Amino acid sequence: MEGGDIIMVNYPNLSSLTNSSGIEGLLRIPNDSYPYYWLWMISGIWLIIVSTLYFIEREKRGTGKILSSMAVACLAIVVLSTIGTILGIISLDIMIYILVFSLIIVGIWFWSGKD
Amino acid sequence: MTSIKNILSRMIMLGVLVFAIMSFIIISQNNNNVNVSDRLTNNTLINESYGDLENRLNQQTSSENALNALEEVPPQDYVGDLDVASTVSATRTARSIITGLWNIYVKLPMVILGVDPAVAGAITTILLIFMAIGIWAIWKGAIS
Numbered sequence: 001m002e003g004g005d006i007i008m009v010n011y012p013n014l015s016s017l018t019n020s021s022g023i024e025g026l027l028r029i030p031n032d033s034y035p036y037y038w039l040w041m042i043s044g045i046w047l048i049i050v051s052t053l054y055f056i057e058r059e060k061r062g063t064g065k066i067l068s069s070m071a072v073a074c075l076a077i078v079v080l081s082t083i084g085t086i087l088g089i090i091s092l093d094i095m096i097y098i099l100v101f102s103l104i105i106v107g108i109w110f111w112s113g114k115d
Numbered sequence: 116m117t118s119i120k121n122i123l124s125r126m127i128m129l130g131v132l133v134f135a136i137m138s139f140i141i142i143s144q145n146n147n148n149v150n151v152s153d154r155l156t157n158n159t160l161i162n163e164s165y166g167d168l169e170n171r172l173n174q175q176t177s178s179e180n181a182l183n184a185l186e187e188v189p190p191q192d193y194v195g196d197l198d199v200a201s202t203v204s205a206t207r208t209a210r211s212i213i214t215g216l217w218n219i220y221v222k223l224p225m226v227i228l229g230v231d232p233a234v235a236g237a238i239t240t241i242l243l244i245f246m247a248i249g250i251w252a253i254w255k256g257a258i259s
Contacts, residue, residue, distance in 0.1 A: 075136070086143065102136075103220065108128045
């Protein structure tokens with residue numbers, strides 16, 4: 001085309017989509033462009049669970065324990081990330097990060113309680 | 116007021132909880148045919164504790180296998196590492212739970228943070244000495 005502008009386009013990597021990939025292939029698309037996508041998603045879910053538990057407790061009882069909310073949310077995200085590894089959207093590296101983070105918080109929660 | 120009974124019961128509860136979490140992840144990954152490269156037991160530290168424990172418990176099906184589990188002693192710990200060796204098979208199997216907890220809580224964060232093994236060994240040694248002194252101090256009533 002005479003005098004036309006050249007436009008560079010980046011197409012998303014759709015190699016995870018095949019005839020038999022199903023919903024798992026669809027969930028795996030962001031991993032091809034950014035490997036830590038689902039780590040951020042799970043961190044967001046963790047934050048939502050923590051703030052929900054904490055603020056509900058604060059509303060009902062006047063005070064809330066942030067550490068116990070964090071620990072309970074950690075248990076939830078461990079289960080979620082295990083399901084993620086079964087679906088193939090969470091790799092071992094991310095799983096290890098989640099596990100270390102969760103277990104440290106659960107450990108502190110166990111040791112910090114009053115007698 | 117912290118007592119030995121309290122500390123021990125918390126340690127036991129925490130151990131059971133961590134063990135339950137780990138076995139939940141490992142068993143559900145094994146049963147659902149997750150890629151071998153994505154399995155939690157693919158990590159060296161976790162495999163040498165919890166993977167070995169799972170193998171050893173699976174081995175206890177016949178007397179011959181139990182004897183093999185009794186005889187097999189791979190010495191692979193370095194200086195400063197927590198080593199609770201025993202000669203009886205059952206406690207050797209249970210030892211994996213203790214070292215597994217230790218691996219998860221002390222060694223795994225060090226591996227992720229990229230601490231050198233020698234430095235990790237030194238920190239572990241200092242930590243163990245302080246734990247021994249702390250338990251002794253609580254036992255003697257110096258800390259209440």
